[in-house]
Amino acid sequence: MTTAAQPREASEKVDLWLRMYRQMVAIRQFEAQVNELYTRALMPGLAHLYIGEEAVAVGVCEALERTDYITSTHRGHGHCLAKGASPDQMFAELLGKKAGYCKGKGGSMHIADPATGNLGANAIVCGSAGIATGAAFSARRLGNGRVSVCFFGEGALGQGVLYEVMNLAQLFKLPVIYVCENNLYTEYTHYSETTAGDILMRATAFGLESASVDGQDVRAVHAISQRLVERARRGDGPAFLLCDTYRYHGHHVGDINREYYRSKQEEQTWKTERDPIANFGKWLVEQKLADAAALDRTQAELESEMKKAVDFAVAAPYPAVEEVEQDVYA
């Protein structure tokens, strides 16, 4: 495992760190509102919350340029926000409103945004591995220096296409980074029951540069991501990054009784001992890079910002029924 940046770098990086802290809080507050919308029966369908995993999306995306590409998953709100999406258009999309990123046609699992290089979330497990690899193919052919990041849960390790595209990426030396978010569960099954052998070796076997990192430590995620992104941008080829993390909520907002597949105790331990925001905040305070009150203010600010975004989305109109037949063909 890669360790986080050393304290002496702290002062140089303080802007970055405060921004990363803010982004993580934004994601958490966003997701809290999503849960709220579900509970208030205001949201159509379901949603998969990213709470607990914020350090991964933020650590990786802060190592990217705005023009770099990402692909995301069913648990994708965090990736979208970390890449720069704005909460009001996201909430509007979650509610199926015309003002949403996809004019209401995509919903929670399909947020896409060319302006921030977001090629789209995907509701097929591993469904975007090809797309992310293809974006890297374009980047290389067009020589535009962009890098592509493919986020996926460890459940995607079960899909053969992942190995097909890793092979392609390595053969063509494509600037793509496969970021595996191992949150221990694929829906309601512990990953150890569905994952034989050694995860990192599955990438190494195809010649990819691979690394694992504590996905609850945003500084560590950022540091290793930066290295892999630079490497990819230089033309040194694809990489695989395994992030150990945890989702605090259920598989989706409706997955409330979870004890048949994981214990409350386990959930508690992750929340209290390894929370990426709390621990990072504590460290920032210890290093005297931020004071506790300022961090609290950040939380409050973002909470109210998210509430405003929700209000916007709730008030926004649905698309007109005629729009159903638009956008099928370009």
Next chain:
Amino acid sequence: MTTAAQPREASEKVDLWLRMYRQMVAIRQFEAQVNELYTRALMPGLAHLYIGEEAVAVGVCEALERTDYITSTHRGHGHCLAKGASPDQMFAELLGKKAGYCKGKGGSMHIADPATGNLGANAIVCGSAGIATGAAFSARRLGNGRVSVCFFGEGALGQGVLYEVMNLAQLFKLPVIYVCENNLYTEYTHYSETTAGDILMRATAFGLESASVDGQDVRAVHAISQRLVERARRGDGPAFLLCDTYRYHGHHVGDINREYYRSKQEEQTWKTERDPIANFGKWLVEQKLADAAALDRTQAELESEMKKAVDFAVAAPYPAVEEVEQDVYA
């Protein structure tokens, strides 16, 4: 790489070795006749010859019981024969005749034979990886002690489903052995252009026992196969065996001008220095386990046996046209 059995074992194993020699010659003579049928324009469609690779099929299949399962490929005649198929029914199938293994419905790429545990050749690259794994699943659930072998060319390493089923096999500890016949080419492309990283590690990463062997040395192939088969039968789980080998002919019988993808020089080297039959014969003679004249007789015998089988098939009738609608549903 595993080395062949030591000379002192020779006398104990002489029956096995002479049988293996005979089987390799049978395959080569069979394929020579297939080529002849093509040249004489007697064969419908194409066929992929196994000449040069005989030691793999024979070394592996001699380590199996008749009730054990195999799945085969488009280049499958060798596997079928090594598992015990009879040449006359095979030729009949190749000519689309009613007397063929599949009543003429399958042809060269689909020979199947329950009597010898042959689950069928397959014209989809990697198409039988699931089937072979499933047969091992049955063997384990039904407790019948059988083992399943999945033959495939190194081109199948490109197919994601291979990794899916290796994962499943390891999770369920299934008695299946994946035998990769690396003959260097997938159709008209050298495997190094399409295969990143390390082949064996691709299996090891999923927890499989893996080994590589000189596929031109039938004793070596047999020895390692026996070990892996025993292991699987014991319940110790799946394995992956990489065999280095070479096809002497084109990708299929019609692939005559090959110099744009491989040199005559390369072909010559494999044929003269690494021929599995010649080298094994030489060794048998050196070890005084057979005399050269006897080996020559074997060749002559099998040549005439194959010619008879061809005559049978050529004379055999086609299925009646009404049969076209039979066997769609059981």
Next chain:
Amino acid sequence: MPETGGRELTFAQAIREALAEEMRRDPTVCILGEDVAEAGTPFKVLSGLLEEFGKDRVVDTPISEAGFTGLAVGAAMTGMRPVVDIMFGDFITLTMDQMVNQAAKVHYMSGGKWKVPMVMRTTMGATRRSAAQHSQSLHAWFCHVPGLKVVLPSTPYDAKGLLKSAIRDENPVVFFEDKMMYKLKGPVPAGDYTVPLGVADVKRVGEDITLVATSSMVQVALGAATLLEEIGISAEVVDPRTLWPLDEKTLIESAKKTSRAIVLDEGYERYGVTAELASVIATGAFYDLDAPVKRMGAMHVPIPFSPPLEDVTVPTEQTVFEAARTLCGR
């Protein structure tokens, strides 16, 4: 339908009961799929089966639809009767090679020597706010493929009886369950009974117009029939129950009697099930039809997330009522 003495089950319970009874009857029946064991699938259709039959027969798999479907093909060939669970019908995209090039063809290609007694259970149906990758009804693809049978039950009674027939069938059968019907209640006998494949059922007798409907569209048709009755139009509702084999006779007879027909199916209307059924009726009842056969399927658009848009993509009681009224010239 036999008397059930008032016993009612939901559609999901009927499925579970069929599976449980078949697993008790035949030890080779087993279930394979994602989250089928402890979780009993996300729809809870399989709850309790793990407890009764254990992990060897209710098998959680990795997210490897192609891999475990392929495994099931091989297992079915060698003595098991696997029932694979594909959580959302949208994911059959990943299994097409295993189902179409392998399962459907093994019997024929082997000249009738091997058979593949397996069932794939999967879901269909929109209006669950699940967006474009979790709402499709893609059964038309499998109907197109010789060697497969395709079943679409519309009531709890049929679901239980048809699933038993599917499991006992010697061929690969695909069984589509509309997830919006899982909570639908209806009479279901406690003991063993089967509904044969290939026999349509007249769900409501009528004189003026025939509504041929599949799966949940049968419920929609019945609702429309009630509305039509109020304006004096007597509608007959015919449910083919299995799309292959197809009971053409019953469909045609009904259309001949009423002289008007609408075909209803939740798959995309273009090049889908409605085309086949309409064409069969247009040909078979050519001289009796007073109007063209009307087709009603899903709109030719990916299913949108936004509720007001999604709701107009599939036929409803009201739209069917309107169409029938127009067809009857009222």
Next chain:
Amino acid sequence: MPETGGRELTFAQAIREALAEEMRRDPTVCILGEDVAEAGTPFKVLSGLLEEFGKDRVVDTPISEAGFTGLAVGAAMTGMRPVVDIMFGDFITLTMDQMVNQAAKVHYMSGGKWKVPMVMRTTMGATRRSAAQHSQSLHAWFCHVPGLKVVLPSTPYDAKGLLKSAIRDENPVVFFEDKMMYKLKGPVPAGDYTVPLGVADVKRVGEDITLVATSSMVQVALGAATLLEEIGISAEVVDPRTLWPLDEKTLIESAKKTSRAIVLDEGYERYGVTAELASVIATGAFYDLDAPVKRMGAMHVPIPFSPPLEDVTVPTEQTVFEAARTLCGR
């Protein structure tokens, strides 16, 4: 068709010329597939393109149909115009998720923000003695999917013009080439021209019966028309050229004029293209038809290997002639 001054090309040469001209015109057009580079595909359709455009634009891939199709989706979204080559149409089974859940839906799910200008070229057609896994014509599946366009050229002229339109289209287009037509010669202009998608072509004008035919069935229909002429039946041959978008009007007008129609397509007849076309005509020409629309497709059997069996599975000039004669009451 414009004057070509006697210039003739084969179907394969016309395809190659379209690709070469488009690659010269637009540097973002590239080709991806198995053995497309040095080998120019097993059918030699692409010979010479590597030499002109180099390895960066004519890219050999591993045997990873899902992987490289997925890569093409992502590349198309980000500035390239990839043309993927799927050697045999039977292998589209492996690409269904990438094509249907990804390529076809990206534009719609993103509310029109991303688009996927890619082409999949693949083959169709039986009677090549290639057996069940290398002989299918599975285009009906793609026709069923909103978001895709489907093209089936029947002459070298159309092949060149339609392929250019497909490459310039902003949507995913699937282009099916009957491999039995590659050597068919016909007039082809030297310079740039396009044939628009969605416009049917009347290949032969007639009065008594309409033969709607696709791909190589157009040649069969033209042959049958010649035979019919000898017995005094004047047949009109209509080629839709693209199955989606579909030029319903031209089909219906022709059937109205002749009052009798046969639809011919080499895919499986059941639940296939003939059902849609027949249903469109039966509805559109309802009041003008003197007989039911007759459908002729491939038999509902996996394609058998044995030549006499294979030959009866698909429509021929003779069977079309007989059917037309019967339909005309002679």
